[in-house]
Amino acid sequence: MTVTEPDVTVVVGAYEAMPYLVECLRSVEAQTLDPARIEVIAVDDGSTDGTGEHLEEFAARAATHVTVLHQANSGGPSSPRNVGLGKASGRYVFFLDADDRLAPEALERMVAMADRNGTDVVLGKVEGINRVPPKAAWVQTLERTDVFHSNIKFTLSAQKLFRRALLERHSMRFDESLFTGEDALFTMEAYLRADGVSVIADHTCYYLVGRDDGKHVTKSGSYTLRFDSARALMNLIAEMVPPGVERDKLMVRPFLVTLLPQFGPKYVGDSERVRRHKFELAKPLMDAHWTPEVAVRLKVDERLRLQLVAEERPELLLEVAEFVKSKKRPDAVVEKRGRRVYLAYPHFRTGEAGLPDSIYLAEPREAREVEGYREGAASVFLRRVTRKARRVLRAA
CATH class of the missing domain: 3.90.550.10 (Spore Coat Polysaccharide Biosynthesis Protein SpsA; Chain A)
Known part of the structure; x- marks a missing residue:
C-alpha cells in the first residue's frame, strides 16, 4: 500500500x-x-x-x-x-x-x-x-x-x-x-x-x-537586528490581540527576552553613540507598547531599567546597569508589617531621580525571598500599585 x-x-x-x-x-x-x-x-x-x-x-x-x-x-x-x-x-x-x-x-x-x-x-x-x-x-x-x-x-x-x-x-x-x-x-x-x-x-x-x-x-549580528525582531513581534501581538490583560501577558515576552538585554550589562560596555542609538530605536516601541500592566509583571530591576528607557533617562540607566552587571543584591526595605517589600536598586527614594516607590516594589516571587515578608495581601496591593503606576506612566 x-x-x-x-x-x-x-x-x-x-x-x-x-x-x-x-x-x-x-x-x-x-x-x-x-x-x-x-x-x-x-x-x-x-x-x-x-x-x-x-x-x-x-x-x-x-x-x-x-x-x-x-x-x-x-x-x-x-x-x-x-x-x-x-x-x-x-x-x-x-x-x-x-x-x-x-x-x-x-x-x-x-x-x-x-x-x-x-x-x-x-x-x-x-x-x-x-x-x-x-x-x-x-x-x-x-x-x-x-x-x-x-x-x-x-x-x-x-x-x-x-x-x-x-x-x-x-x-x-x-x-x-x-x-x-x-x-x-x-x-x-x-x-x-x-x-x-x-x-x-x-x-x-x-x-x-x-x-x-x-x-x-x-549569538551574532548587530544589536539593531534585536530591535527589528522586537518591533516585529510587538506589532504582531498588537495587531492580533485587542488591548487588555491578554495582550499585556504576551508583550512581556518581547520586552523581557528581546529588548531588555540591550539595556543590561552589555549596555555598560557600549559607546555613547551606541547608547544613544539604542534609546532612539527603543523610543517608538516604549511609546506604543510599554504599559503599567506589562511593567507590574516584571521583576524590579527589569521594570526599573525599562522604565528609565521609557522616560529617556540614560544617565540614570547606566548606574542601574552597572549595579546589575556587578551581581550585587539590593537591600530590601520591608514596610506595612511585612506586606510591602521594596528592593533598593540605585536611585531608590532619591530626590534627584524622582522615581516613584512603585517601580521598586517587589512582586511576590521576589518578595518571598525576603525575611519578614507576609504572604497574603500582596494581590490586593498589587492591584493598587498597578493603578498608581498607570497614573505615573501617563504623566511621564
Missing part, C-alpha cells in the same frame, strides 16, 4: 552545517515512526563545506522519502524553511535545524499528541548540548492549552510540530526580512491562530546543540 500523504514533513534548512549535519540526519533515521510516514525536505542554502553533498548521500540511502533542494545563499534561515514548507506534503511539519538532533521517539510522540487532542501545534521538550535551552514551558505535560494560559510564549523557536493545514490556511511563512527573531514571529502567530497547543514535558524530543564555532544567528 502506498502512503500518499506522510504524517510529518521534516524540513531541514542547512548552511555550512558540517559536521553537525551528520548527527542531525542520523537522528531522523533513528525515528521510531514508520519511515513511510516521514518525508524529509532538505534545502542546502548555498553551502561550500560539503553540506549539499552529504544531503544527497543521505537521500540516496535513507529509508524515508527525501528531497534535496539547492539554492544560492539567502543570508538567513527563513528562505530555506519557506522553500521546504512550500514543498511539504505531510499532515504536520517539523522544522529541524541542521546542527540539532531529534530524540528517537520525538516524531511518533508529537504526532500522537496532536492526533489525540486535535491540536495544531505541539511542543516537545528541549534539552541542550553545549547550549542552555528555555525551561519555562516544560513544567508539565499539557494535552491542550493556549498561549494565554501557559508559559509557551517563552519558547518561540521554530522547532515545533505544526499542523500544515493551519499554516496553509493562513498563508503563513517566515519573514525573510528578519535575520533574527523570524522564528519567534512565525511561532507566535501559530500559537495565536491555533486550535489548541500541546506540550510534551515528560519526554525529551529535541536536542539543541551548541556549535563549537559559535555560528548561531542568535
Whole structure:
C-alpha cells in the first residue's frame, strides 16, 4: 500500500552545517515512526563545506522519502524553511535545524499528541548540548492549552510540530526580512491562530546543540537586528490581540527576552553613540507598547531599567546597569508589617531621580525571598500599585 500523504514533513534548512549535519540526519533515521510516514525536505542554502553533498548521500540511502533542494545563499534561515514548507506534503511539519538532533521517539510522540487532542501545534521538550535551552514551558505535560494560559510564549523557536493545514490556511511563512527573531514571529502567530497547543514535558524530543564555532544567528549580528525582531513581534501581538490583560501577558515576552538585554550589562560596555542609538530605536516601541500592566509583571530591576528607557533617562540607566552587571543584591526595605517589600536598586527614594516607590516594589516571587515578608495581601496591593503606576506612566 502506498502512503500518499506522510504524517510529518521534516524540513531541514542547512548552511555550512558540517559536521553537525551528520548527527542531525542520523537522528531522523533513528525515528521510531514508520519511515513511510516521514518525508524529509532538505534545502542546502548555498553551502561550500560539503553540506549539499552529504544531503544527497543521505537521500540516496535513507529509508524515508527525501528531497534535496539547492539554492544560492539567502543570508538567513527563513528562505530555506519557506522553500521546504512550500514543498511539504505531510499532515504536520517539523522544522529541524541542521546542527540539532531529534530524540528517537520525538516524531511518533508529537504526532500522537496532536492526533489525540486535535491540536495544531505541539511542543516537545528541549534539552541542550553545549547550549542552555528555555525551561519555562516544560513544567508539565499539557494535552491542550493556549498561549494565554501557559508559559509557551517563552519558547518561540521554530522547532515545533505544526499542523500544515493551519499554516496553509493562513498563508503563513517566515519573514525573510528578519535575520533574527523570524522564528519567534512565525511561532507566535501559530500559537495565536491555533486550535489548541500541546506540550510534551515528560519526554525529551529535541536536542539543541551548541556549535563549537559559535555560528548561531542568535549569538551574532548587530544589536539593531534585536530591535527589528522586537518591533516585529510587538506589532504582531498588537495587531492580533485587542488591548487588555491578554495582550499585556504576551508583550512581556518581547520586552523581557528581546529588548531588555540591550539595556543590561552589555549596555555598560557600549559607546555613547551606541547608547544613544539604542534609546532612539527603543523610543517608538516604549511609546506604543510599554504599559503599567506589562511593567507590574516584571521583576524590579527589569521594570526599573525599562522604565528609565521609557522616560529617556540614560544617565540614570547606566548606574542601574552597572549595579546589575556587578551581581550585587539590593537591600530590601520591608514596610506595612511585612506586606510591602521594596528592593533598593540605585536611585531608590532619591530626590534627584524622582522615581516613584512603585517601580521598586517587589512582586511576590521576589518578595518571598525576603525575611519578614507576609504572604497574603500582596494581590490586593498589587492591584493598587498597578493603578498608581498607570497614573505615573501617563504623566511621564
